[in-house]
Amino acid sequence: MAFGPIFRSTLRNPTGALLIAIQIALTLAIASNMFYMVNERVEKMSRDTGVVNEEVIAARVFYFGKAVDKAAQADIDRKTLLEIPGVKSVSYSNSMPLGGNNNTSSLCFEQEGDEDSCPHSPSYYRSDVNFHETLGLDLVEGRWLNDSDNVTTDAISIAETRTMMLSEVLAKLYFPEESALGKQLYLGGRELTIVGVYRQLLRPGARATEADHTILTAERRTSGYLAIRVDQDRIEQVKEKLEATMVGLNDQRVITEIETMDEMAADAYRRDKAMVVLLLSVVALLLLVTALGVAGLVSFTVANRKKQIGTRRALGASKRDILAYFISENFAITALALIVGSGMAYALNQYLLQTYELARLELVYVFVAAASLLFISQFATLLPALKASKVSPAIATRTV
């Protein structure tokens, strides 16, 4: 295929080609950045919680009214709930991964730590010793917290706690060269010994970064979050009956926010999901508009060059030649536009980086967006080009 004549005839009347090019370049710049943002959110939402999500229900328990022996009541709760068919484990905790009530404190190498000796601020869970079993956490090394670690406390700070477990990521951050087992760190000024390391457990809330910096401590908890692990096929039944069961055991309390882990995740990631849906809708519309625009402009060019096409046909060009001519013209314009557009994509990303602290655009997203645009642009050319190939040679002789 000879690009010479194509190039020259495009140059003679560049408006249409220019408009296609501008549109494609802009679309590439916007779409690649949007793809990137979508991917960031999707990765955040699909993070491993560390929990057997499909088997866990959580609810919040608040006591009111007459003083109740909460410890005794918690034992009764546990016993009664475990009798329900399908219930495997029951636990009380101050907070839940992706849930509310986040306790955060700096974790330091020294008691009176300055910033250098307190590199991170993990979230810590204050749960009873069944918590790991209820959530289905995985042990990496050491042991789970047990009754020997249990403290009874009504305190707001962790006044009596002596031991803790770290997430694997956190353990590696503090002790990159050696095992964290048996080491001491200061959490909120209290010296705690590390007795075990678990694979993964997310923080409460929906933080984007350092979300797996978590600590487990044990205490005889009797209110806050109630977590229950249930056989997957019984989860809805148990969830429905939970409030009535709990209030039936003791009516001096309110049971709220009864949710499965999946529902909790949906709540926590609501904003991220909204962003993904909105971005994807705009990308889809953007590509649609661009496709229609290209199709419109090519048919405009075809209409403009009717006589030229007729002449070429009269001089012996086949229908295929005409088709190939328009397809390659579009290919050339699109390819040039995509090169310019990649530059614009990076410029836009630079701006977003500085203004919104977004991450740097990776090449693969520009590539994916460029490839889909090339396909769309070529596809949109096909129909008007086919129409052009059907121009009768007679048209050349009819006028002028």
Place this chain on the structure above:
Amino acid sequence: MFTYYCKLAWRHILQTPALSLLIIMAIALGIGASMTMISYYKAMAHNPAGDRSDKLHAVQLAAYGNDMETWGMSDGFPRQLTHQDVKNLREADLSFPSTPIYQFMTVIVSQREGVAPSNDYAGRFVDRDFFSMFDVKFLHGGPWSESVDEQPENQVVISKALSEWIFGEVNSVGKTFAMLDGIMQFTVAGVYEEFNPQPAYYDLTTGYFPREGAGVFAPYSLVEQLETFPMGNISGWQPEEVNGFKDILKSEYVWQVFWTQLDNEAAKAQYKEFLKGYVEQQRELGRFANQNPRGDIKDVETWLNYNEVISEDNRVMVGMSLLFLLVCLVNAVGLLLAKFMRKMNEAGVRRALGASKGQIFSQYLVEVGMLGFFGGLVGLLLASIGLWAVRELYGTDIARLDFSLFIGALLLSLLASLLTGILPALRVCNSNPSIFLKAQ
């Protein structure tokens, strides 16, 4: 002439229905997407304080020690205050209306048959001035009396919805109900219509756009005796052993907000001077031992920006939707060119019959404007669908199309289409009539 142009334009639109529809849709999609995001943004950027915005001020204190350089937000202030400081500010000998605020969880017992106790209604401790400062509209009764701010009494102000939930009726002034532990009795002093400004600027510590407004307000003077823990954020700059509510009151933890009403520059200057003196005095007592101890006041507008009520996501989406609008307009230029080129012949005839270039130009601009107008109308329809989607996605009620945006969208699409129409219209009117006449 204008009506004639309109008639011509309408006929042209009908002659090239597919192309015209594409142009209208391109403009409509761009307007629809950008209006959706701008409306949502505008709702978030709303300042519900109105003309009280520059009068109400949130007070901040850099009340940390340890010779620290900075703590809290980027300007070195924590967003909240310690109880010690709130107590001192509250008792200061100043005549400005002011109120501390913190949110608490409470169980409330309904007196209706068969309704279980609930903790769905959030409570807040405030002073009497709160109601006038934040413009709470009463249906029955009013705030508790001034003396209650000094000598605590179990009085509360509740919402109409809560009154109906507890008593089954709106006017419950003078009645009592059980709250907090479900045993303690409180008397209703006033019932208000609804109080849920969006964003909830008076207390941003537990969410910016709460679906439910505050349910019950209780006198702040009760705080020390009721020992009710706060629901919002508690943070501290040093490890402190806290074993009960009394320890929190004495601690350096920050967990309350404090508002004061300063009506003019003199008042602001006076308050700033007071804060300076207060910081000095506290320093002598050994507190505020940091490198730059100071106080600050921020008015509502500043406070909303400071708390980043509008999220980054929303800004990004507004920018992206405007870029999308740009692509749609470039698209419209191309399609308009294609459309007008088909009408070259007619333009040639009209030129030959004596129409000036200016007349042809304005005729085509009228046609473009008409397309833009239709595009804007369809765009508004799309925007209301888009806003419905936004409300569903974010679980909020605030994103709605208002009248000024309606007009704005129409003007924007008209302006945008006229801008995009200039190039194609120029092409048409500058064409040489003879070529097209020959081709007839």
